[in-house]
Amino acid sequence: MTKIAIDLHYLPSLEFFAAIAEADELLVFSQDLYQRQSYLNRTRIRLANKVETLSVPIVGRRPKLPLDQVRIDYEQNWQAVHLRSIQSGYGKAPFFEFFFPYIQEILESEAESLWGLNLNLMTICLKLLRLPVKITAFSEGEIPLDLLDVRGLIVPGRPFSDRNFYQSIPYSQLFGLNFEPNLSILDLLFCTGPEAGKILRESIKKH
Template identity: 30%
Template sequence: MIEKGALLPMFYLPPVAWFSQLIAHQPDILIENQEHFPKQTYRNRANIYSPDGVLSLVVPVIKGSKVHTPVKDVKISYDFRWQRLHWMSLESCYRRSAYFEYYEDAFAPFYQKRFDFLFDFNEELLRLLLKSVKVPLTPQKTESYQAVYPANVVDLRHSFSSKKEFDLQQKPYFQVFEERHGFIKNLSIVDLLFNQGPQTINYL
């Protein structure tokens, strides 16, 4: 267990605010692995910038696994072809961005290969994101659930909500469809990555 640093939930293509906290508190980062799976959070959804504004990409999970199930045991549902939908959405939203082509070969396999567990899928994606953003970090994972951590550990497990905006002072960067809807803050890190490429780490 870490004695200082930050405790973060595991998200699907996390928002910029999540990454800003990870950067601020590295290298002492602990990822929550044992909590019960909460509904309607970034654990299985990500927001990207579409021609119509914010588009939420949701990874469906198997019904019944939502209640009192440790997040590491939540299984992904493949009842419909969500992977194809997510990849087509990423392509159509970011094909015109400056760096999508630079990263697409690394991201594409995640939308072809099947993962059983949501946590494993998110963890592998996080490894790719850390590598792409150039953050040399391998976060630890919790081994048991703790409701309360020492005062010098920043507990961020409930700080990011898909319904309530995280208080993030964010400097605008170029976004593909900003001429339609203006700058939209705190989208998925892939919005920043595909638009800013190697400059992402400097931005964060």
């Protein structure tokens, strides 16, 4: 049984899902500290003329807090911005109308913490990808020894090619002639639908 300890990213990248695609169980840690300059509150999607980074604003500039205590700043109208950007980028994608309502419902639900938002999004993404993976929230006690710990490894500052999780497998995207690898899982879901899980498994980097 493969157990993997992960960070809960916001609408994670293909690299993230390639890293966990063969896991039986995911361990998530609500008491890990929030890290700035991470994917905990940001994701990348493709628009007509560029790749756009969407960021979830949080309360406080540099909160050194456990993840489940990091509050989302709803005084900023970020949900409308994110939903509008996703619609602009993928509204004409083949499977947009099937999957978008699930994402919209979670973004509009106003989860209190970043942890709660990301956990809800992770749960629905695994369901849409048809990955039979169990998520276990781990708060205290001995961490199991028989697990692969990838926390803190998938970060914006280094290219995915430096790591051993993901290899780029092109699929049909909406814009441009050149394939843009390692975007948010939304790109793969909206563009390929039921083929997403298969493409994801093919994207696992061979060692």
